[in-house]
Amino acid sequence: MKIIAAMSGGVDSAVAAARAVEAGHEVIGVHLALASNPQKYRSGARGCCTIEDSHDARRAADKIGIPFYIWDMAEEFHDGVVENFLAEYAAGRTPNPCLRCNEKIKFAAVLDRAKAMGFDGVVTGHYARTEIGPMGKTLHRAVDPLKDQSYVLAVLTTEQINGAIFPLGNTEKVDIRIEAEARGLAVAQKPDSHDICFVPRGDNAGWLRDRLGSEVGPIVDQSGTKIGEHKGAYTYTIGQRKGLGLTVPTADGSPRFVLKIEPVTNTVVVGAREELAVVQLMGEKTIWCGPSVGSAPLRGFVQVRAHGTPLDCTYYFDGQRLVAELDKPLLGIANGQAMVIYDGDRVVGSATICESA
C-alpha cells in the first residue's frame, strides 16, 4: 500500500514509520505543523508543535530512508482543536483535545487529503491494535496497558479505522525504545509527551486564564451560600479538593470538593465527597468504532479518562444518548469528558458525557 506516516518527531511515530516500510508499504513521512507560528504554543523538546520536533521527524525519515514533507494543518488544528478546547472550558465542561485532534486532524484532514492524493491510508505511532474479523476491521486496546491509547482513538469511524495502521499496538513501550536504538533513530530516548501539546509547561489553568480571563466569582455550598471566591471557574476540576482557599469550615470538619462549575453565573459549587458519586453516565455525539449498538442493554466496560480504569457497566443507546449504568459508583465526573465503551479489549464507541447521576 501507499501510505502517509504521520511523524510527530517522537520515538513512537518514527518506529511506526520504520515498521510500515519493513512491512512492504510505500511510505511517505509527513510532519503536521499544528501551530501557525511554530513556537507560539509551546517551547521545549516535547510535544508536536516545535521546530525541533519537525527537525527530529525529518532526521528520523532520513534514517528510515523515506521522503519527508511538512503539512500545514495549523488552521484546521486551531479551528477544530484549540477553539473547541476553549469553548468547552468556557461552557464549564472538561474536554480532551487529543480525541478532537484524532477526530478532526489526524484521521480526518490528513487521511482525507492522503486518500485524495492517491494514498491508501495513514500510519501513526499510537498504541492501539486493529483486528479483522466478522465485524470488519475493529479497534482494540494495545498490549501495553500503560501506553494504551485506544481511548483517544475511540472517535474514529469504521471508515477511518479502515484507513489507519497502528504498527505499535503489539509492543511494549520499553521495547519500542530498544528497537529505535537498534534502528539508529536519534529520538530513541526522547521523553514522552504527557501534556497538552499546545499548552506550555502543562500550565492548563494559566493558559486558560490568559484566554478566558480571570473573572472573580463565588464559591458556594449546595445550599447556595457563598463561602469563598475563585479567580476563573474553568480553572477548577470536578472532584478537586486542594487549592479552593476556603476559610469557612464545614460543620463536621470534613473536606469539600468541587461538585459543579456553572459558567453562566461563574459559580463553583462545592460539597461533600459523597455528592461526587455517580452510577449513570450519559453521553452525546456518539461515534461507533464498529457495529452500532441498540437499546438492548449489553455488558462491558466504560472508561472516562485517557489512562483511567475500565469500569464494569451495562450500556445501551437510547436513540439519542449513549448510556452506561455503572456497577460501582464513580467519583468526580465532569461533563465534556469522553466515555469510551469496551467489549473486552474491543472499542465499541464513544460519546461526550453531558449528564451523570
Place this chain on the structure above:
Amino acid sequence: MSVYLDHAATTPIFDVAIDAMQVALRKVGNPSSLHSEGRSTRKDVEDAREIIAKAIDCLPSEVIFTGSGTEADNAAIKGLFWKSGKKVIVISAIEHHAVLDPARWLVDHEGAEVIDIPVNKSGVIDLTFLRDLIDKRGYEIALIAVMHSNNETGVIQPVGEVVKIAGEIPVHTDAVQSFTKVALSYKDLGVTSMALSAHKVGGPHGIGALILRRAYEIPALLHGGGQEREIRSGTLNAPSIVAFAAAVASKKYLADQVIELRKKFEAGVLASTPDAYINGVGADRLPGIVNVTFPGTQSDSLLLLMDSEKVSCSTGAACSAGVHRPSHVLLAMGHSEITAQSSLRFSLGADSTQADVDFALSVLPTVIARGRAANQK
C-alpha cells in the same frame, strides 16, 4: 527517470568547476601569505577575480568575494545604509529575503524606515512610484535596492531606469538569478553594488561576490585580517573562488536553448491545464524560470505528488519550520493568499533537455487532478 526542474534553487556544478576545485583543494598556501605557496594561491584567486570581473564587466578591484549571495546582499544593504547616515531604505516589494530581511532588521535595530516599491500584475516595479517618492523624499533616502530579476517569477526589472531616476542615491541590485543567464554589465547598469552567487551558475555552494564601485568604501560586517578591501575579512576561499571562475568562464549556459525549452514547457502546461496561468507573462523574463498558478490546488500537495513522480520543482516560500507560506512576490503581484499558495516554480538549467520537459509534462495531468481532489478535502 528523474527530472530536476529546480535550477533556480541550485544548479548542478559544472565538471570544469569540480576539476578546478580539486586542483585548488590540493594546493597549500593562504593567499595572504607572502611566501611562494601563498603567492601561488593568491595568483589563482586574482586570476579568478579577473575572469569574474570580465564576465560582469567591472574592474577586478570591484569584486569582493563573500560566503554567499545572501552575505553580499547583507553587506550592501547594511553597509550602504550605515555609510549614508540617512534613514529611508527603498526596496522593491518582491526582493529576496536576503535583501528584505536585512532591511527589516535595520528598521528594528537602527531606526530605519523601509518603503516598498510596488509592482504591477506582471511583477515589474512601478517606476512612476519611485520617481514621485524621490521627488518628495529623495534627500532622506539612504539606498535603493531593486533585484535584477526575480527568483520566483524570473521577471527582469528595469534596474537601469532605477539608476537614472535615483541620481546620487546609491542603488544595489541582487543579480544572483540573472548572472550568466542574460546580458548583464555592471558598468552599463551603473549600480553602486551588485550581489552574485556561484552555485546558481554552475559553481560550488558557499561562495558569492559583492561587486562594489571602486574606491567606494562601506562599513564591514566581518572584521579581521582586512581581506577584500577590508570589507570582508576572512581567509579567502581559494578553491571555491577558482571553481566559481571556472564555471563562469565555461559559458556553458546557452540561453537561447533554455528559452526554447521553457516555451515548450509553458505551452505544454497550458495545453494540459487550460485554467493554469503563468505569472509574469508578458514581462521580460529570465530564460529558465516558469511560475505557474494551478487554480484549485495547494502547492505543497503538488510538490509532494511531483516529487513522487520524480520531478523536482519548488513551492517558493517556506518558514523556518518548513511550512509553506504564500509568496510575498505573488501577493505583491495581486494574488490572493489562496492563489499564491496554488503556484509552483519550475526552473530549467544549462543541462535541461527536451526529454526532461516531456517527462514533466507527462506526469502533470495526474498530479493536478490529485492535487485538486486533495484540495476539496
